[in-house]
């Protein structure tokens with residue numbers, strides 16, 4: 001079952017410096033399945049926050065359809081919004097002059113529900129910030145504020161969570177801890193849609209990922225499949241040869257070559273792993289000695305760069 005369906009979502013903003021509208025999100029479609037962590041990954045200005053804000057009803061989109069569980073966001077707005085809770089970038093869904101307990105009770109109250117102090121403490125305990133339950137939020141570290149924001153989200157007890165840049169600005173330890181917490185939240189049966197440009201976060205916890213760039217989704221895929229496709233292709237091969245091989249290598253499609261004396265460093269992308277054996281045969285037939293073959297490390301950075309051509313985002 002899909003808990004969120006986004007179809008042809010379009011959002012344009014007026015610009016101060018020009019009469020033309022800026023297309024922040026350009027007819028994107030994707031869905032989030034029940035029980036999964038779905039990541040919207042993209043550089044600055046890609047349209048991630050605009051997408052999250054459209055889904056949680058914080059801004060009015062121009063075209064398209066958003067469905068949350070069984071409810072169309074435009075036709076059944078309040079029912080649709082009851083199905084989700086959201087953590088906005090920079091823990092903006094908190095009152096910083098209230099304590100974590102007060103925030104939890106206040107925001108649960110707004111939803112017309114009640115939560116006891118002990119239930120709230122249990123959530124803070126789960127997120128390992130119980131000892132900060134009665135301290136004012138603005139005195140807490142960024143990581144603790146982010147956990148408090150997540151606590152408020154969990155206290156709403158919806159099945160679907162939206163998290164905008166959940167690890168932004170966290171130090172290494174908090175980042176690792178937060179990733180583990182999100183996995184624990186998923187294990188509780190929740191579905192999570194998160195936006196991020198943190199590739200390590202995607203690599204570690206996402207089930208599926210949509211890479212978004214300049215308002216468009218450039219790929220939407222199962223994370224494991226994406227990683228497999230890429231891991232099968234990249235090799236670094238070191239070869240020793242007394243002959244000049246450049247032209248021959250070019251003929252078989254190997255163009256990333258550096259050479260120092262008689263050692264060639266080659267970067268090769270194969271479409272299928274059998275191509276590796278063909279290349280090995282090629283070197284044998286040219287009396288070249290293969291010094292080493294290394295499978296290139298696959299990480300999300302490589303995948304991301306390949307789909308966005310290394311685009312680092314919009315500069316506006």
Ligand SMILES: Nc1ncnc2c1ncn2[C@@H]1O[C@H](COP(=O)(O)OP(=O)(O)OP(=O)(O)O)[C@@H](O)[C@H]1O
Pocket residue numbers: 013014015022023024042043044045046047048049050051197314316
């Ligand atoms: N209120 C607004 N008015 C005008 N333009 C906006 C507004 N909000 C966002 N934009 C523009 O829309 C585009 C998409 O912005 P958005 O915040 O959705 O991207 P993002 O992927 O979340 O980026 P970041 O990672 O930097 O937060 C950007 O070019 C941004 O400048």
